Amino acid sequence: xxxxxxxxxxxxxxxxxxxxxxxxxxxxxxxxxxxxxxxxxxxxxxxxxxxxxxxxxxxxxxxxxxxxxxxxxxxxxxxxxxxxxxxxxxxxxxxxxxxxxxxxxxxxxxxxxxxxxxxxxxxxxxxxxxxxxxxxxxxxxxxxx
Numbered sequence: 001x002x003x004x005x006x007x008x009x010x011x012x013x014x015x016x017x018x019x020x021x022x023x024x025x026x027x028x029x030x031x032x033x034x035x036x037x038x039x040x041x042x043x044x045x046x047x048x049x050x051x052x053x054x055x056x057x058x059x060x061x062x063x064x065x066x067x068x069x070x071x072x073x074x075x076x077x078x079x080x081x082x083x084x085x086x087x088x089x090x091x092x093x094x095x096x097x098x099x100x101x102x103x104x105x106x107x108x109x110x111x112x113x114x115x116x117x118x119x120x121x122x123x124x125x126x127x128x129x130x131x132x133x134x135x136x137x138x139x140x141x142x143x144x145x
Contacts, residue, residue, distance in 0.1 A: 020126045022121050035112040039105055046101040050094065057090045 062084055068079045 014076045016130070021123070024123055028116065028119055036107050038108045042101055042104050042108070043093055046098070049097060053090060053094055053097075057087065060086060 016101075050143065064083060064086065071080055
């Protein structure tokens with residue numbers, strides 16, 4: 001192998017490592033941006049659902065109070081218990097919905113962590129491949145060593 005071929009082979013190995021690292025970095029940045037976007041979308045959806053639920057509860061409570069007033073029943077005693085029950089049911093539904101949103105955000109984080117782990121494994125495999133290629137180049141340069 002001539003000196004020029006040796007230099008070119010070494011440069012090729014170096015460029016390959018650099019390109020692989022740049023590709024992995026770009027892929028991870030894209031994955032992180034996608035995860036951030038998904039998390040923000042989930043946060044917005046949860047905020048919208050919470051606001052809508054609060055509005056529905058307010059309307060239902062107002063309608064129930066109006067029904068009590070129209071029937072000449074006060075909102076004390078059993079009427080208050082009915083209103084409290086409606087509020088409790090809504091709070092329970094909100095807690096279940098919050099748990100679903102938390103699970104969805106967890107799935108997004110888990111997906112990103114999996115991509116990061118696979119990227120790390122890919123990087124290690126790339127380094128191992130580079131080491132093998134460098135060793136082979138060294139054996140060609142110095143066969144008697």
